């Protein structure tokens with residue numbers, strides 16, 4: 001049997017990983033500023049994480065949600081404390097798309113409505129509702145198409161206001177990434193998030209903060225929407241939550257009421273998943289990683305802004321993007337193959353940095369020097 005060929009892949013086999021570094025099967029070291037797509041939050045193979053998962057596996061790895069699981073209560077308590085939302089309720093799943101699918105569904109159960117507002121350049125996952133709310137027709141299969149999703153321009157308060165004015169009583173939910181990831185690192189303005197809160201309250205719609213990529217401390221605050229000083233009704237999270245173990249979840253404001261059988265999943269919240277998620281939160285707390293993400297992110301952004309050839313340096317914490325002019329279009333490729341640095345991208349010309357929240361300034365310097373060198377080489381080749 002061969003693999004279903006859907007991923008464009010780099011010809012690299014990763015064999016070992018530690019902190020912000022990975023090694024290939026030939027022993028070559030790489031700086032990982034991509035984190036396997038924003039997944040590595042506390043650093044690869046963190047000793048506390050390895051220990052907690054190993055000891056859990058030696059006790060019990062899995063049982064379903066048909067029995068009591070004190071680990072889930074422990075996780076809910078810790079998550080409530082660190083996220084500053086202790087009165088929210090936790091529902092555990094296994095992926096970002098599944099989290100968004102459940103959030104959209106729960107909103108609809110709650111208010112009995114069908115329409116969803118999503119935004120240009122959004123990415124919410126590949127399952128049916130999540131992909132329908134994703135602004136990329138190329139990944140929406142005919143069976144996923146629905147008239148229930150309304151796309152509005154990102155950060156456009158007047159368009160949002162007008163849409164609510166016209167059909168506010170039909171809107172079930174508004175779903176937004178606090179910082180768009182796949183769309184190219186676009187930060188939702190604080191006033192836009194505040195407008196969503198106000199209009200959802202006014203019209204009885206549910207505010208869903210897709211924090212799958214920008215959540216869990218990546219922005220320097222637990223949720224990037226926290227910068228706006230508003231609470232969403234549902235936060236969805238995945239990626240950094242398990243530092244690579246597939247665990248995801250939604251946290252739900254107290255006014256949204258559960259009912260037996262309303263949501264469900266086989267794998268969500270199993271023993272190993274909870275151990276992974278708890279280990280991540282324990283390390284985030286002990287090592288003060290939100291503060292580190294804020295500080296190191298600020299440092300990287302201020303240094304990148306000093307390089308005039310890079311355009312629109314933007315982001316928050318360790319979720320950073322910048323535009324690469326056509327003249328340096330091979331920059332990302334050269335960072336990987338010449339300088340051994342993994343970065344992310346967004347089409348057509350954005351480099352995305354999504355490293356571990358424990359990244360140190362001296363690791364970041366390696367990137368900054370490599371970029372400066374590449375810019376110099378690129379500029380020289382033009383003048384020759």
Ligand SMILES: Cc1ncc(COP(=O)(O)O)c(C=O)c1O
Nearest residue numbers: 095096097123124125181212213
């Ligand atoms: C903001 C956002 N939401 C949802 C998803 C989907 O997550 P998953 O791939 O775990 O289903 C992603 C994945 O990149 C994402 O960036």
